[in-house]
Amino acid sequence: MASGLHLARVRCTGCGDCCRGLRVPVTFADLGRLVAATAQAPGDLIEWASPEQVDVTGEPSSLVLLAPGRRVMLLRHAGGACRFLDGEDRCQIHAARPRACRAYPLHATFGARGGLKRLRVLRGLACPFELSAVVDWVGLRREHQALGAELAAHHAAVAAWNRIQEHRRRLGRPLGSEGELWARVLSDQPQLSQPISDMPMQP
Ligand code: SF4
Numbered sequence: 001m002a003s004g005l006h007l008a009r010v011r012c013t014g015c016g017d018c019c020r021g022l023r024v025p026v027t028f029a030d031l032g033r034l035v036a037a038t039a040q041a042p043g044d045l046i047e048w049a050s051p052e053q054v055d056v057t058g059e060p061s062s063l064v065l066l067a068p069g070r071r072v073m074l075l076r077h078a079g080g081a082c083r084f085l086d087g088e089d090r091c092q093i094h095a096a097r098p099r100a101c102r103a104y105p106l107h108a109t110f111g112a113r114g115g116l117k118r119l120r121v122l123r124g125l126a127c128p129f130e131l132s133a134v135v136d137w138v139g140l141r142r143e144h145q146a147l148g149a150e151l152a153a154h155h156a157a158v159a160a161w162n163r164i165q166e167h168r169r170r171l172g173r174p175l176g177s178e179g180e181l182w183a184r185v186l187s188d189q190p191q192l193s194q195p196i197s198d199m200p201m202q203p
């Protein structure tokens with residue numbers, strides 16, 4: 001795993017390998033932006049995976065309780081790649097892509113006063129990045145803070161949903177449907193229709 005301040009110059013070469021080789025976790029905030037940008041139903045944009053299908057070791061709070069069991073939301077794949085990767089390895093939903101895509105392959109950690117503590121490159125696969133971007137500390141920090149805030153809100157929403165489902169189960173009632181979930185988590189997020197500013201390492 002590479003690390004160091006020089007990584008702030010990481011520029012994605014646009015090879016598309018991560019869009020084929022990795023699965024992207026999606027938050028409700030991501031999903032709200034995707035629905036607004038594509039006018040497609042949530043169920044067409046994501047797919048559910050069980051803890052046996054993907055490693056959720058670091059994200060147990062993302063597991064949503066549904067009738068088949070606990071599931072994590074992933075960006076939908078089709079033909080061996082993210083369904084939004086086109087034939088020229090470009091992202092068709094660049095402005096509305098999930099936060100996890102925006103930061104990749106960088107992972108930054110900032111201190112309480114906003115100073116950079118650590119910068120590293122995630123190596124889920126061999127990313128052929130270049131070190132040619134102009135450093136944008138403000139952009140890196142803004143993305144880090146937004147990702148953290150949206151993840152926290154996502155985990156809180158998942159926990160609230162799961163509590164209701166556990167209560168239903170104790171009462172012997174059927175668990176909520178996907179439609180009920182979407183109505184609950186997407187209706188209060190009108191601001192998510194706004195595209196978000198871009199990250200410095202993207203071409
Ligand atoms: S982040 Fe890396 S693997 Fe993904 S498209 Fe860019 S260069 Fe390729």
Ligand code: SF4
Nearest residue numbers: 019082084085091101
């Ligand atoms: S949303 Fe775009 S950047 Fe993210 S995995 Fe899909 S094609 Fe790649």
